[in-house]
Amino acid sequence: MSGDKGSGTRERIIAAAAGLLTSGGIDAVSTRAVAAAAGVQAxxxxxxxxDKQGLLEAVAAYGFERxxxxxxxxxxxDDPVEELxxxxxxxxxxxxxxxAFYVLMYGLPQPGRRPAAALDARRMLRSILDRVAEAGRLRVPPETAADVIGAAGTGVTLALIGSAPETADHDLSARTREMVIAATTTDEAPAEDNSLPAHALALDMALNRREHPLSPxxxxxxxxxxxxxxxN
Known part of the structure; x- marks a missing residue:
C-alpha cells in the first residue's frame, strides 16, 4: 500500500513539474514551486x-514518453526513406x-545519462535505418546515419525554437531534412558497380536477418x- 502511495505521489510531483515547465519554462521548475503545486512537502x-537534477531527469523522461x-x-x-x-x-x-520539454530533453544534455525513452527513440530510428540499408539505399553505416540525422534534427529544432516568429526560416527544416537524406540515402536500390558501399550495407543487414551457412x-x-x- 505504501508503495502505491509513493508511486502516486511521484506521478503527482512529475505532473506538477511538467505543468510548471510548460507554462513558465525551466526557470519555473523550482523545488519550492513544484512542492506547492503538487501539494507535498519539499x-x-x-x-x-x-535532488532537483533528479526531478528534471524524471520530467525529461516523462516528456520523452509523450x-x-x-x-x-x-x-x-512501406518506403523506409519516406518513413525517415x-x-x-x-x-x-x-x-x-x-x-520547454524539448529544450529540457535535448538542450540540456547530461553526458552519459539519457532517459530510457530517449534510448527507445534511438532504437526506433535505427530500426528504420536498418530497413533502408536492407533495401540497398543507405550510403553510410546505420549507426553513422543515426548520428547524423539525430544531430541535424536536434540542431534544426533548437534553432527554430530559439528564433523569433517574425524572423524564423520556416523552410529550414525541410531543406535540412532533404540535404541529410540525400547525404545518407539513395533514391533507389543500387544497380551499378560504383554503389559498392550500399551493396555492402545491404548484405550486412541480410546477415542479421537471414540464416546463412557461415560460422560465427x-x-x-x-x-x-x-x-x-x-x-570507403
Missing part, C-alpha cells in the same frame, strides 16, 4: 528524486509544439570486410 521531492507516443501512433510506411522523412517532421513538430568467426570476418567497404 522533503518528499528529495526522498523520491534525490514524444514516443506520437511516433508509435503513426502507421508505418515522416519521422523527421514528427520530431520537429513535437519540439515546436512542446518547446566467418561472419565476423565478412562483416568486418563489409564495414570497411561501406566506409
Amino acid at each position: 522533503p518528499a521531492l528529495y526522498r523520491l528524486f534525490g 514524444y514516443l507516443e506520437t511516433k508509435r501512433a503513426s502507421p508505418p510506411c 522523412r515522416r519521422g523527421w517532421d514528427r520530431h520537429v513538430e513535437y519540439g515546436l509544439t512542446h518547446p 568467426a566467418e561472419t565476423a570476418l565478412l562483416r568486418d570486410w563489409l564495414h570497411r567497404l561501406a566506409a
Whole structure:
C-alpha cells in the first residue's frame, strides 16, 4: 500500500513539474514551486528524486514518453526513406509544439545519462535505418546515419525554437531534412558497380536477418570486410 502511495505521489510531483515547465519554462521548475503545486512537502521531492537534477531527469523522461507516443501512433510506411522523412517532421513538430520539454530533453544534455525513452527513440530510428540499408539505399553505416540525422534534427529544432516568429526560416527544416537524406540515402536500390558501399550495407543487414551457412568467426570476418567497404 505504501508503495502505491509513493508511486502516486511521484506521478503527482512529475505532473506538477511538467505543468510548471510548460507554462513558465525551466526557470519555473523550482523545488519550492513544484512542492506547492503538487501539494507535498519539499522533503518528499528529495526522498523520491534525490535532488532537483533528479526531478528534471524524471520530467525529461516523462516528456520523452509523450514524444514516443506520437511516433508509435503513426502507421508505418512501406518506403523506409519516406518513413525517415515522416519521422523527421514528427520530431520537429513535437519540439515546436512542446518547446520547454524539448529544450529540457535535448538542450540540456547530461553526458552519459539519457532517459530510457530517449534510448527507445534511438532504437526506433535505427530500426528504420536498418530497413533502408536492407533495401540497398543507405550510403553510410546505420549507426553513422543515426548520428547524423539525430544531430541535424536536434540542431534544426533548437534553432527554430530559439528564433523569433517574425524572423524564423520556416523552410529550414525541410531543406535540412532533404540535404541529410540525400547525404545518407539513395533514391533507389543500387544497380551499378560504383554503389559498392550500399551493396555492402545491404548484405550486412541480410546477415542479421537471414540464416546463412557461415560460422560465427566467418561472419565476423565478412562483416568486418563489409564495414570497411561501406566506409570507403
